Amino acid sequence: MTVSPQASARLLAEAPKLPSLPSAVTAKGIAPLRLHDQAFRLHTELLAPQVTDYDEVFGTEITWTLGFVRDKGKIAKGGIGGSVAWWSLRHHHACAYLTRRLDDHSRAAEIAAALGDDLTVVGEDSAFEPRP
Numbered sequence: 001m002t003v004s005p006q007a008s009a010r011l012l013a014e015a016p017k018l019p020s021l022p023s024a025v026t027a028k029g030i031a032p033l034r035l036h037d038q039a040f041r042l043h044t045e046l047l048a049p050q051v052t053d054y055d056e057v058f059g060t061e062i063t064w065t066l067g068f069v070r071d072k073g074k075i076a077k078g079g080i081g082g083s084v085a086w087w088s089l090r091h092h093h094a095c096a097y098l099t100r101r102l103d104d105h106s107r108a109a110e111i112a113a114a115l116g117d118d119l120t121v122v123g124e125d126s127a128f129e130p131r132p
Contacts, residue, residue, distance in 0.1 A: 045066070046065060046066050046067075047065050047068070047070070047075055048065060049063045049064070049065060049070055050064055050065055050066055051063070051064050052064075058121045060121065060122075062121060062122075069121060071121075071122040072089065072090075072122070073088065073089055073090050073117070073118060073122065074086045074087060074088055074089055074090075074117065074118075074119070075087045075089065076119060078105060078119075080102070081099055081101065081102040081103055082097070082099045082101075082102070082103040082104055082105050082106075082107060082108060083096075083097060083098045083099055083108075084096070084097050084105055084108040084119065085097070086112070086117065086119065088115070088116075088117050090116075090117075091115065091116055091117065093115065095111065095112070095115060095117070097111055105119065
């Protein structure tokens with residue numbers, strides 16, 4: 001039995017309302033539900049603050065997730081040559097800027113400013129609380 005992603009999402013949404021899963025649902029049919037749950041937990045862990053400490057490159061205390069900088073305004077990743085991607089926690093949108101040449105992040109910063117975002121690396125004093 002194959003369960004579509006839409007059906008899996010519907011089942012997950014309805015699961016708290018159901019006294020039990022229907023007897024026709026097999027272990028093979030419930031596997032997508034477990035996979036969805038694992039993917040959700042992995043995604044949550046990916047974006048959760050992992051460590052806050054002094055960063056030698058940025059010269060300030062910052063909070064890192066599993067690969068991204070996180071503060072009150074954004075979750076972001078800068079790349080070499082001026083490429084950058086971020087999720088705005090204030091405005092609930094994502095943006096990415098890629099370039100074919102080595103350059104600084106000034107062009108991406110202009111796009112961020114036009115969207116009302118700030119790509120400045122903000123110190124720990126305004127970052128999320130680190131995980132215990």
